[in-house]
Amino acid sequence: xxxxxxxxxxxxxxxxxxxxxxxxxxxxxxxxxxxxxxxxxxxxxxxxxxxxxxxxxxxxxxxxxxxxxxxxxxxxxxxxxxxxxxxx
Amino acid sequence: xxxxxxxxxxxxxxxxxxxxxxxxxxxxxxxxxxxxxxxxxxxxxxxxxxxxxxxxxxxxxxxxxxxxxxxxxxxxxxxxxxxxxxxxxxxxxxxxxxxxxxxxxxxxxxxxxxxxxxxxxxxxxxxxxxxxxxxxxxxxxxxxxxxxxxxxxxxxxxxxxxxxxxxxxxxxxxxxxxxxxxxxxxxxxxxxxxxxxxxxxxxxxxxxxxxxxxxxxxxxxxxxxxxxxxxxxxxxxxxxxxxxxxxxxxxxxxxxxxxxxxxxxxxxxxxxxxxxxxxxxxxxxxxxxxxxxxxxxxxxxxxxxxxxxxxxxxxxxxxxxxxxxxxxxxxxxxxxxxxxxxxxxxxxxxxxxxxxxxxxxxxxxxxxxxxxxxxxxxxxxxxxxxxxxxxxxxxxxxxxxxxxxxxxxxxxxxxxxxxxxxxxxxxxxxxxxxxxxxxxxxxxxxxxxxxxxxxxxxxxxxxxxxxxxxxxxxxxxxxxxxxxxxxxxxxxxxxxxxxxxxxxxxxxxxxxxxxxxxxxxxxxxxxxxxxxxxxxxxxxxxxxxxxxxxxxxxxxxxxxxxx
Numbered sequence: 001x002x003x004x005x006x007x008x009x010x011x012x013x014x015x016x017x018x019x020x021x022x023x024x025x026x027x028x029x030x031x032x033x034x035x036x037x038x039x040x041x042x043x044x045x046x047x048x049x050x051x052x053x054x055x056x057x058x059x060x061x062x063x064x065x066x067x068x069x070x071x072x073x074x075x076x077x078x079x080x081x082x083x084x085x086x087x088x
Numbered sequence: 089x090x091x092x093x094x095x096x097x098x099x100x101x102x103x104x105x106x107x108x109x110x111x112x113x114x115x116x117x118x119x120x121x122x123x124x125x126x127x128x129x130x131x132x133x134x135x136x137x138x139x140x141x142x143x144x145x146x147x148x149x150x151x152x153x154x155x156x157x158x159x160x161x162x163x164x165x166x167x168x169x170x171x172x173x174x175x176x177x178x179x180x181x182x183x184x185x186x187x188x189x190x191x192x193x194x195x196x197x198x199x200x201x202x203x204x205x206x207x208x209x210x211x212x213x214x215x216x217x218x219x220x221x222x223x224x225x226x227x228x229x230x231x232x233x234x235x236x237x238x239x240x241x242x243x244x245x246x247x248x249x250x251x252x253x254x255x256x257x258x259x260x261x262x263x264x265x266x267x268x269x270x271x272x273x274x275x276x277x278x279x280x281x282x283x284x285x286x287x288x289x290x291x292x293x294x295x296x297x298x299x300x301x302x303x304x305x306x307x308x309x310x311x312x313x314x315x316x317x318x319x320x321x322x323x324x325x326x327x328x329x330x331x332x333x334x335x336x337x338x339x340x341x342x343x344x345x346x347x348x349x350x351x352x353x354x355x356x357x358x359x360x361x362x363x364x365x366x367x368x369x370x371x372x373x374x375x376x377x378x379x380x381x382x383x384x385x386x387x388x389x390x391x392x393x394x395x396x397x398x399x400x401x402x403x404x405x406x407x408x409x410x411x412x413x414x415x416x417x418x419x420x421x422x423x424x425x426x427x428x429x430x431x432x433x434x435x436x437x438x439x440x441x442x443x444x445x446x447x448x449x450x451x452x453x454x455x456x457x458x459x460x461x462x463x464x465x466x467x468x469x470x471x472x473x474x475x476x477x478x479x480x481x482x483x484x485x486x487x488x489x490x491x492x493x494x495x496x497x498x499x500x501x502x503x504x505x506x507x508x509x510x511x512x513x514x515x516x517x518x519x520x521x522x523x524x525x526x527x528x529x530x531x532x533x534x535x536x537x538x539x540x541x542x543x544x545x546x547x548x549x550x551x552x553x554x555x556x557x558x559x560x561x562x563x564x565x566x567x568x569x570x571x572x573x574x575x576x577x578x579x580x581x582x583x584x585x586x587x588x589x590x591x592x593x594x595x596x597x598x599x600x601x602x603x604x605x606x607x608x609x610x611x612x613x614x615x616x617x618x619x620x621x622x623x624x625x626x627x628x629x630x631x632x633x634x635x636x637x638x639x640x641x642x643x644x645x646x647x648x649x650x651x
Contacts, residue, residue, distance in 0.1 A: 009286060009380020013129065032347040036281065036340050038354070038383055059134065060385045061261050066276045066340045066347055075263070078244060080129035080225030086205045087286040087331075087380035088136035 007039075007056060014081025017054075019074070020063065024048050026071035033063035033072060058083050093223060096250035097123045099438055100241055101220075101257060102228050102264060104131050105204070107410030107427030108257030109211035109222075110150045114435025115255075116220035117152075120442060123249065124215065124222040125241065131224065132208035135259075136284060136384035139326055139333060140164055140302060141207075142199040144464060145425030146534075147527055148512045150432050152218075154530050157537050157645055158210050160200035161328040165193035165300040167497050171489060172307035172314075175364045181490065185499035185610065187301065189620045191627035194300040195535040195635055201302075201326050201333070228258075231268055237404030237447070238268055252447055253438040257409040257431070260386045260416070265408055271399040274414070276340035276347065278396065280388040283354045285334040287376035291542055297371050298327035304497055305365070306477070308484060312356050313365065316342075316481065323361060329542045332376055334358075339388065386423070390414035391469025401456045404449040407434040413459070417468035426465050433458050463508035471496075471504065499613065503606045507599035514588040514595060521577035521584055525570045526644070532635050533643035539636050562634050563642045 020041070022033075029047040039056040042049050042063065049071075059082055064074035076082070099115045101108045104126035116122040128134040146154055166187030173179045188198055212222050230242035232250065240250035241264075256264050260279070265271050305323035307313035314323040315338035326333040336357050341347050361368055390396045391414070401413045409415075410427030417423050437455040441447045459465055473496035480488035494500040516523050559567075577584065635643075 007381045008378060010382060030347075032276075035347050035349045035351075038281075038283065038351050040351075058136075058383055060281060060383055062279075062281050062340055062350070062385050064261070065274065065279045065385060068345075070273075074261070075229070076127050076227050079127055079227045082134075083382075084129060084133045085136070085380055085382050086130075086133060086203065088132070088204045088284065088382055088384070 007058075009087045010058070010083050010085045012055065012083050014078065017077060017081075018051065019059075019077045019082075020051055020054060020057070021073040022049050022051060023071045023073065024050070026069045027067075028069055028071075030068065032066040032068065036062040036066050093123065093221075093247075093249060094121075095248075096240070097121045097221075098251070098442055099123070099253050099255060100125065100249055100251035101255045102241065103257040103259060103412070104128075104212050104222060104224070105135055105208055105257060105259060105410065105427070106211065106424045107412075107431040108255070109208060109215050110153070110428050110431035111255045111257060111409055111435045111438075112220040112222075113150065113152055113211070113215040113218060114432055115438055116215055117218040118435075118439050119219075120439060122215075122220040123251075124212065124220055125226050125228055125243075125249075126212075126222065126224045127227045129225050130205065130209070131212045131222070132205035135204035135208065136282065136382045139324070139335065140199045140201050140422060141424045142422060143197060144509060144512070145428050146200070146530060148464065148516055149425060149428035152214050153211070153428070154526060155644065156210075156214060157533060157640075158202070159206040159541075160202050160534055160538050161331075162201045162294075162542075163194040163197035163300055163535055163538060164199045164201060164302055165197055167198075167302050167304060169304045169306065169493050169497055170365075171486070171493060172305065172311050172365075173486060175307070175311050175313055175360070178366055180366075181486070183490065183494055183498045184301070185494070185614055186497065186501060187617060189617050190624040191620070191631050193628075195631060196531045197300070197535075200534065200538075201328050203328065228264065231264055231406075233268065235404075237449070238406040252405070252442050253452075254406045255409055255431075255434050255438060256406055256412045257427070258412050260384075260411040262408070262412050262414075265412055268403055268406055270401075270403050270406070270408065271414070274387055274390060274396065277343060277345070278339070278387055278389040278393060279385050280337045280339045281350055281383055281385050282335055282337040283350070283358075283383045284381070285358070285378060286380040286382070287332040287334065287372075288330060288379045289332050289372075289376045291330045293375045294327045294330065294332065297367070297375075298325070298332070300327070302326050303367075304493075305361070306489065306493055308481065311360075313360050314357055315339075315353065316478065323357065329538075331379065332372070334361075337386075337388075340385070386411060387414050387416045389418055389475070390416065391418050392472060392475060397470070400453075401430075401459055402449070402452040404452065405447050407438060407452060407455050409434050415459070415465060415469060418471060418474060426468060429462055429465055430459055433462070463511040467505070467508040499610050500606060503602040504599055506602045507595055507597075510595040510598055511592070514591055518585055518588050521581040522574045524577060525573050529570065529644040532638075533640070533645055535632075536635050536638065536640065536643060537645075539632075543636070559639055559642060560634075560637070563638050566638070566642060 043052040098120035099122045101112045101124045169183040171181040227244040228241045229244045232240040303325040415426040
């Protein structure tokens with residue numbers, strides 16, 4: 001289990017597997033996913049977005065919605081893992 | 089993951105949120121084998137924003153919620169709107185016309201605030217009680233599709249679970265809906281990100297500063313106090329039991345396709361509110377302690393787009409419920425009632441389809457028709473006030489802005505909600521004349537439970553064993569009145585039933601009449617509020633005392649509420 005002061009009240013359970021992927025062939029490096037992600041999950045490398053870390057991902061899927069090229073492949077982390085909170 | 093699952097069920101429900109558990113309760117209660125599959129470890133802990141549940145959800149939604157004792161956090165007696173035109177000069181316009189009058193408030197309320205996890209867990213428990221199975225920590229990764237119809241689900245470990253009907257209540261993302269080919273991924277301009285801060289605060293401070301009212305904040309773009317109006321909903325603060333819920337939401341992209349830097353925007357808004365907004369800076373800041381920071385996407389303008397609104401809500405073997413069907417309420421920024429209404433309809437249509445042995449796309453399309461004809465859903469997803477707010481804001485037209493805030497979240501809201509509410513009221517009366525007394529009992533019961541959960545001066549919590557003779561005279565009078573009302577309503581039900589149909593045309597006209605007459609009765613109502621608030625204090629306290637001290641069974645509580 002991981003916790004953070006940056007996002008209190010949330011605990012992350014399990015290893016952060018790659019449940020979000022970016023298809024480098026489709027990505028144009030527009031950076032939309034970086035702009036909408038509050039957890040800093042993405043970075044631009046050589047004009048292409050890539051997943052830096054899903055460690056603090058809240059599974060909001062903003063990256064998936066916002067990608068104009070459908071380059072973001074979004075699924076759910078394996079059952080029970082990912083973020084947990086009781087204050088929503 | 090549970091290994092005891094059967095290979096097939098009558099109904100498989102994906103998602104144990106507000107909609108999924110309500111649908112499962114319906115099908116299980118009617119004897120259909122029902123499985124609910126939830127991806128989270130604990131029910132509701134992947135849901136981030138339930139906030140205020142408007143009272144019409146409780147009145148006209150699933151009976152087990154109305155007649156039960158769900159874990160509400162605080163009754164809501166109204167909305168206070170703050171329009172910030174110049175924060176540095178503290179020029180703020182206030183509209184607090186939408187309030188429930190004393191002595192009835194807060195016992196009779198506009199709605200209830202609730203934490204999603206607790207509420208959904210309660211709904212899931214109720215569904216299990218009537219026979220549904222609920223499995224957690226399990227992701228549905230795909231669908232079994234044969235001949236163009238959904239025949240079941242595929243779990244992440246590759247297991248297949250067959251189902252006559254799949255009720256898809258997976259939430260906004262709709263990954264399975266997209267896989268089934270029912271609908272497309274929504275464009276980012278109709279999707280909003282809700283950024284939520286949850287603060288703990290002593291109940292006495294919450295009572296003193298917020299009472300039972302929600303606070304909304306609207307501001308010009310350059311004030312940097314709240315996201316652009318219409319592309320989100322500004323800032324909202326909800327008082328909960330012993331806490332505050334602070335939410336700002338912003339659409340992912342503007343009309344021209346520009347993607348917003350949400351991290352930067354949200355940090356700026358939050359900082360400015362905390363440091364500049366007088367009531368937060370002076371009254372709240374020192375007393376509130378941050379407990380959680382979470383966020384989630386949800387659909388917000390889906391109903392206003394012709395193409396998106398026309399997307400089907402069903403296919404052969406599958407029905408979409410709540411957010412999965414894009415049924416979030418554009419008007420009231422709350423999708424829980426829409427989830428409940430659609431869940432009830434989905435449960436019933438699924439039952440009819442299974443009984444008829446026909447789960448085809450054609451048969452299930454009756455679900456689409458019923459959803460689009462549901463007065464409240466149709467109104468709530470298509471009302472344009474948020475959209476109009478944006479136009480007013482871009483023009484810096486304070487008059488128009490006040491008008492649309494007033495029409496959406498002030499007294500003017502009553503003018504355009506009266507028709508749909510009256511139509512479902514007539515429908516409810518037709519089905520059960522005793523629903524009227526059920527509503528009265530519900531208000532008293534919910535208030536009592538809330539008070540017993542959070543009051544410092546009431547040590548007892550829960551529904552004690554009933555001992556005849558312990559009731560007060562007032563309780564006996566209340567019970568007699570309810571019994572007498574039920575008797576009269578039942579005897580005269582044929583008359584009520586007939587009259588309810590005669591009133592239908594009048595229901596359609598009420599919006600126009602109320603809209604025309606609002607200029608007349610609003611000043612009277614506001615004046616009455618001012619008078620009642622001061623003169624009805626004694627009556628209010630007496631009503632609260634009666635409600636809190638009465639036996640739970642006096643108000644129809646049927647089971648003990650878990651602590």
